[in-house]
Amino acid sequence: LAEAIDCPLHLGVTEAGALRTGTVKSAIGMGSLLWAGIGDTIRVSLAADPVEEIKVGFDILKSLGLRHRGVNIIACPSCARQGFNVIKTVEALEERLAHISTPMSLSIIGCVVNGPGEALMTDLGFTGGGKGSGMVYMAGKPDHKMDNDHMVDHIVELVEARAAELAATQAAELAAAE
Structure with a gap:
């Protein structure tokens, strides 16, 4: 799909779970696609404080070398x-x-x-x-x-x-x- 269309692709794992397990599921699900160059925006959904969703999303991007901050x-x-x-x-x-x-x-x-x-x-x-x-x-x-x-x-x-x-x-x- 990423190669066939010219529009941004949004990645997310809908309600992956609690903080620890949801972080693992999100990192695996979105990380493998981002690593392959697929995806333009992401959303981490956790049964946790929404601030944790932002931290996890940023850490996924940072771990893949897609964002450099901090x-x-x-x-x-x-x-x-x-x-x-x-x-x-x-x-x-x-x-x-x-x-x-x-x-x-x-x-x-x-x-x-x-x-x-x-x-x-x-x-x-x-x-x-x-x-x-x-x-x-x-x-x-x-x-x-x-x-x-x-x-x-x-x-x-x-x-x-x-x-x-x-x-x-x-x-x-x-x-x-x-």
Whole structure:
């Protein structure tokens, strides 16, 4: 149909279910079509707060690389090697960084086994190292150590500073182009 007609196609999974199951169904149903280049608009329908529908829809587009806005957090699952509580840290960072609209990647990895490799590919990163501290990475390179107790506040400060830098650069480039 997408190839046969010249009009926008709207995608949606009508009432996919509750927040968790509906998110999975919507991501699979719409994601596979969007990945194939089919679809112009989407609607996520959940038996949940309508704000969650918007968040899920945006996260689907962001995961597919179709929208670039905000901080994309790459994190590891929980395991015995973690030097800090990754799950609680990621939850806190998602909440505290929700206001950032500048596209940026952030890795939060609990150990030194996988952390350095993930941090190489992100704008900012934190890797657990044991003994109550970890390494902060800037643009893929080890930069400085930070204790776990102050890590969330420090990462928020770094992300906000980097977002302000990028916004200033973009504004300067726009001014120069005019």
